[in-house]
Amino acid sequence: MPTATRTTKSLSLERDVLKEVERTKGDSSTSERVNCLLKVGLEVERRQCLHTEAAAFFKADNDRTAEKAFQSASIKSLARED
Secondary structure (H helix, E strand, C coil), rough: CCCCCCCCCCCCHHHHHHHHHHCCCCCCCCHHHHCCCCCCCHHHHHHHHHHHHHHHHHHCHHHHHHHHHHHHHHHHHHHHCC
16 A cells, blocks of 8 residues: 655635634544545545536537537546546
8 A cells, every 4th residue: 555645735724614623633633634624525526526527418409419528528537537
């Protein structure tokens, strides 16, 4: 299993967000909790994009529109794999 590489990055968080992170972090560090929340948020965002692409594909009115939507979705999907 590859070792996780960590990079220090300074970010600004709203006070109420930071308070909620601190309240819900349990035994883990604040950084670990924020990383976990960001991963979940990124996965949710990725799934929303897939749903949007699928909706655009199935919304197509004619065969050419469907072909363009499929091509666009395929290009986006392949770009995510890089």
